[in-house]
Amino acid sequence: MKNPLHTLASIRTVLSIRAVLLAGLFLIMGQACYYDNEKELYGTAVPCDTLAVSYSTEIQGIITNNCQGCHNNQSASGNLNLESTASRTANIAKILDRIGRSAGAPGVMPTSGPMSTCNINKIRAWSNQGLPTNN
Numbered sequence: 577m578k579n580p581l582h583t584l585a586s587i588r589t590v591l592s593i594r595a596v597l598l599a600g601l602f603l604i605m606g607q608a609c610y611y612d613n614e615k616e617l618y619g620t621a622v623p624c625d626t627l628a629v630s631y632s633t634e635i636q637g638i639i640t641n642n643c644q645g646c647h648n649n650q651s652a653s654g655n656l657n658l659e660s661t662a663s664r665t666a667n668i669a670k671i672l673d674r675i676g677r678s679a680g681a682p683g684v685m686p687t688s689g690p691m692s693t694c695n696i697n698k699i700r701a702w703s704n705q706g707l708p709t710n711n
């Protein structure tokens with residue numbers, strides 16, 4: 577037969593371990609809710625800033641990384657070379673048309689499928705802001 581005092585002590589131990597585990601659980605749940613709220617607010621964890629788009633630090637990189645592999649001085653697919661700033665601004669209507677097509681639609685650019693909504697919105701914003709190239 578067990579000593580009832582021992583039983584009481586072990587019940588206390590179990591209870592305090594449960595309290596610590598519960599506190600930890602609430603901490604984790606609290607953080608999960610924090611991230612959920614951020615997603616609800618911005619759509620993605622990282623907000624997409626299209627207010628003042630910079631040609632040199634944003635637009636150039638998007639076109640270089642997503643388009644220039646096929647539209648360059650050596651190989652201009654569709655007869656379109658996007659290596660120069662002048663050709664990017666001159667062809668903005670065609671560019672906006674092709675990057676705005678949905679996945680699987682004929683002629684969507686890049687050919688592998690649309691870029692992230694953020695990249696697309698940045699190019700649209702750049703166009704709406706008058707295609708500045710000195711910023």
Ligand code: HEC
Binds near residue numbers: 642643670675686687
């Ligand atoms: C993997 C290769 C590839 C990539 C990457 C690519 N393109 Fe193209 N692009 C093509 C090919 C091939 C054509 C010609 C066929 C056609 O018109 O759909 C073309 C055609 C085009 C045209 C039509 C040109 C015209 O005068 O009618 C535009 C505009 C265009 N691409 C823009 C882009 C932009 C902007 C990107 C990046 C967001 C991009 N492309 C990325 C291969 C590519």
